[in-house]
Amino acid sequence: MDATEVTRHIPFSATFNFRDVGGYAGHDGRTVRQGRLYRSDSLHRLDETDRAAFTALGVRTVIDLRRPYEVERDGRVPDWDGLTWRHIHPEHAEWGERPYESGSSLARYLADRYADLAQTGTAGVAEAIGLIADTTNAPVVVHCVAGKDRTGIVCALTLAVLGVADDEIAEDYALSSVASQRFTAWLAATRPEGTEPPAPFLASPPDAMRLFLDELRVGHGSVEGYLRHAGVTDAQLTALRDHLLA
Numbered sequence: 322m323d324a325t326e327v328t329r330h331i332p333f334s335a336t337f338n339f340r341d342v343g344g345y346a347g348h349d350g351r352t353v354r355q356g357r358l359y360r361s362d363s364l365h366r367l368d369e370t371d372r373a374a375f376t377a378l379g380v381r382t383v384i385d386l387r388r389p390y391e392v393e394r395d396g397r398v399p400d401w402d403g404l405t406w407r408h409i410h411p412e413h414a415e416w417g418e419r420p421y422e423s424g425s426s427l428a429r430y431l432a433d434r435y436a437d438l439a440q441t442g443t444a445g446v447a448e449a450i451g452l453i454a455d456t457t458n459a460p461v462v463v464h465c466v467a468g469k470d471r472t473g474i475v476c477a478l479t480l481a482v483l484g485v486a487d488d489e490i491a492e493d494y495a496l497s498s499v500a501s502q503r504f505t506a507w508l509a510a511t512r513p514e515g516t517e518p519p520a521p522f523l524a525s526p527p528d529a530m531r532l533f534l535d536e537l538r539v540g541h542g543s544v545e546g547y548l549r550h551a552g553v554t555d556a557q558l559t560a561l562r563d564h565l566l567a
Contacts, residue, residue, distance in 0.1 A: 329341050329344075329493075329496065330496075330499075330500070331359070331374075331378070333366075333367060333371045333374065333375070334366070334367075334368060334370050334371050335366035335367075335368075335507065336361060336362060336363070336364060336366055336367060336371070337362055337500045337501075337503040337504045337507065338360070338361055338362040338467065338468035338469065338497055338500035338501075338503075338504070339359060339360070339361040339362070339462070339468075340359065340360060340361075340496065341355050341356065341358075341359055342358040342359060342360055342476055342479070342480065342493070343355030343356065343357060343358065343565075345480065345483075345485045345489050345493070346484075346485065346486070346489070347480075347483040347484035347485050347562075347566050348483065348484030348562065348566060349484070351484075351566040351567055352566070352567045353480065353483055353485065353565055353566060353567070354564075354565050354566065354567050356378070356379070356460060357459045357460050357461070357564070357565055358453060358459070358460070358461055358462075358463070358476075358479065358565060359378070359380065359460065359461070359462040359463070360462065360463050360464065360468055360472050360473075360476050361462050361463070361464040361468050361472070362464060362465070362466065362467050362468035362469075362472075362500065362504070363387065363391075363395060363464060363465070363466050363467075363468075364383060364385075364397070364398035364399075364462070364464055365395045365396040365397055365398065367398060367399055368399075372399075372401065375401075376401070378460060379460050380404065380460050380461070380462050381403065381404065381405060381457075381458055381459060381460060381461070382404075382405045382406075382407060382452065382458040382459070382460075382461045382462075383398045383404060383405070383406045383407065383461075383462050383464065384407050384409060384449050384452055384453070384461060384462070384463045384464070384475075385397060385398070385406060385407065385408045385409070385464060385465075386409055386410070386411060386445070386449065386463065386464065386465040386471040386472060386475065387408075387410070387464075387465050387466055387471075388410055389408075389410060391466060392408060405458070407452060409445045409448050409449050409452075410445055411438055411441075411442025411443075411444070411445030411446050411449070411471060411474075412441045412442045412444070412445065413434075413437055413438035413441050413442050413471075414437055414441070416434060416521065419433075419434075421519065421520065421521045423520075427520060427521060427524050427526055427529070428526040428528035428529040428532060429529075429532065430521055431470070431521060431524070431525075431526070431529035431533075432528075432529045432530075432532035432533045432536065434470070434521075435470070435473075435474050435529070435530075435533040436533060436536060436537070438470075438471065438474060439474065439533075439537060439547065443550065443551035443552065444551070444552065446474070446475065446478070446548075446551050447548065447551040447552035447553045449463065449475045450475065450478065450479060450482075450548060450551075450553050450557065450561070451553060451554075451557050453475075453479055453561065453565075454553075454557040454558070454560040454561040454564065455560065455564075456560070456564040459564065463475050463476060467497065467500075467501065467504070467522060467523075468497060468500065469494065469497035469500070469501070469525045473494045473497065473525070473530065474533070476493070476494075477490050477493075477494060477530055477533070477534065478544055478547075478548065479561065479565070480493070481534060481544040482544060482545060482548070482558055482561055482562065483561065483562060483565055483566055484562075484566075487530075487531055487534050487535075488527075488531075490530060490534065491527035491528070491530040491531045491534075492527055494525055494527060494529070494530040495525050495526065495527040495530075496525070497525040498523070498524060498525045498526075501522075501523040501524070501525070504523075505517060505518075505523065545558060
């Protein structure tokens, strides 16, 4: 299955980047299971109008990758029955400390931010991957604010371990650009006095993810090598494949 937006995007009233990560070809001709791992932008905007559709997905665990102040500012996923909320903050610098320079490569800028997180946020990355690997937590949804950067890193690393090709991982990541357009339209309609977020907060050029994965392998030999360095065990890597590959 390719990264087709129509078949992946799951619509909610004010959540714009919720989609299934399954369906891609992985190791040994096996396929990433659908209905086991989802990715999303922030889930604090889910409300009672979304409850039936969300409940139908059977989600057991929400992995929230936002900063503590983002959770405090916006709130968290509703505390619905049967849902476990896990807040994990992979340590990383604020992007404002290294602002994007207009006219420079967005892909390069984003890949550098992802490399920064991979270096300083190892404990959080390892914890998130470990939760995804545990079948008792599934189905799982991973989210941050936009659902493309922190979430994109965790999902890309997961798919790489499952044997999904980098081009497919990059195209899955790039689907967030369509979601950003939906979010921008919603923001303009609901908060016309607001300003559009800066380009790096909206863009998901596939080359950013390709650069990140290529350079991660240069530094650690493989994605698995990086994850072992972060603290993910061989047993968890095996469980990830056993649980998420059909």
